[in-house]
Amino acid sequence: MIQALVLIRPKEGILDAQGKAVEGALPALGFEGIEHVRVGRIVELKAENADRLEELCEKLLANPLIEDYEIETISE
Amino acid sequence: MKWGVLQFPGSCDERDALNACRIAEASLGEGGGSGGSRLVWHEETDLSGLDGIVVPGGFSYGDYLRAGAIARFSPAMNAVAEFAAGGGPVLGICNGFQVLCESGLLPGALLTNERTRFICRQGDLIVGDADSPFLSELEAGTTISIPFKHQSGRFFAPPELLEEIEANNQVAFRYAPGHNPNGSLNDIAGVTNQAGNVLGLMPHPEHAVEEFSGSTDGLALFRGPALAGANA
Numbered sequence: 001m002i003q004a005l006v007l008i009r010p011k012e013g014i015l016d017a018q019g020k021a022v023e024g025a026l027p028a029l030g031f032e033g034i035e036h037v038r039v040g041r042i043v044e045l046k047a048e049n050a051d052r053l054e055e056l057c058e059k060l061l062a063n064p065l066i067e068d069y070e071i072e073t074i075s076e
Numbered sequence: 077m078k079w080g081v082l083q084f085p086g087s088c089d090e091r092d093a094l095n096a097c098r099i100a101e102a103s104l105g106e107g108g109g110s111g112g113s114r115l116v117w118h119e120e121t122d123l124s125g126l127d128g129i130v131v132p133g134g135f136s137y138g139d140y141l142r143a144g145a146i147a148r149f150s151p152a153m154n155a156v157a158e159f160a161a162g163g164g165p166v167l168g169i170c171n172g173f174q175v176l177c178e179s180g181l182l183p184g185a186l187l188t189n190e191r192t193r194f195i196c197r198q199g200d201l202i203v204g205d206a207d208s209p210f211l212s213e214l215e216a217g218t219t220i221s222i223p224f225k226h227q228s229g230r231f232f233a234p235p236e237l238l239e240e241i242e243a244n245n246q247v248a249f250r251y252a253p254g255h256n257p258n259g260s261l262n263d264i265a266g267v268t269n270q271a272g273n274v275l276g277l278m279p280h281p282e283h284a285v286e287e288f289s290g291s292t293d294g295l296a297l298f299r300g301p302a303l304a305g306a307n308a
Contacts (some may be wrong), residue, residue: 017189075223
């Protein structure tokens, strides 16, 4: 089995409402000088091989219209 | 006209949608409102005998991952895709719209509202110039008032796709000036596929079909396909 991490994030240029809300909360907490906050998600999975991971991302884990994804294999 | 209203684990507007179908049937003198419209459980694959499909609002499969992303793979949705390919009328409301976009039956995607808040209020829509059986009773440019209630309703399409949607007259509804609640591009509240037989919208016509709710403007969508003679 391999273990993989899939990192999914909103495409550049698309307003990320969640990231904006997080960013908006920062000054009140005393965090200055932080900007361009974007919130995505990580999917961890184990698979027999990496053959179909790309397809899995295209069809289910990400919506390619609005999200980019990266697949990172962390252990063989 | 017999409607099938899909029911996923997590759907919550399917009974109002079925009620709207039955009121529409009755208003058209079809079977006194009991002409065979029914709920369709998400594991069903046989849509034979049904003339139209509603994919209703709610939180199908908990909306885990992304709204509509998992419902798209349900057995019933495979059957709906075939039904739509054959020209059958399919109406997606709210979460149903998200499911139809995720499944590729409609163009675009629905993102979290610009201000991240859940919206629940009555609002105005302008009827677009899409050629669809669902709009046969609605004139382009007129206004209808129906409830908005959603958190992920911001319509988005990349520039080329958006241009294509506009050029093909696939916009079914736009939010009236000042009524865009979520930051949708071009004020788009609902779109059709290229053929016009599949229509999705974020606002809720099924909640505006009886006088007590303050508006009956939603009924036209449920009457439309029968009036257009679009039986599958």
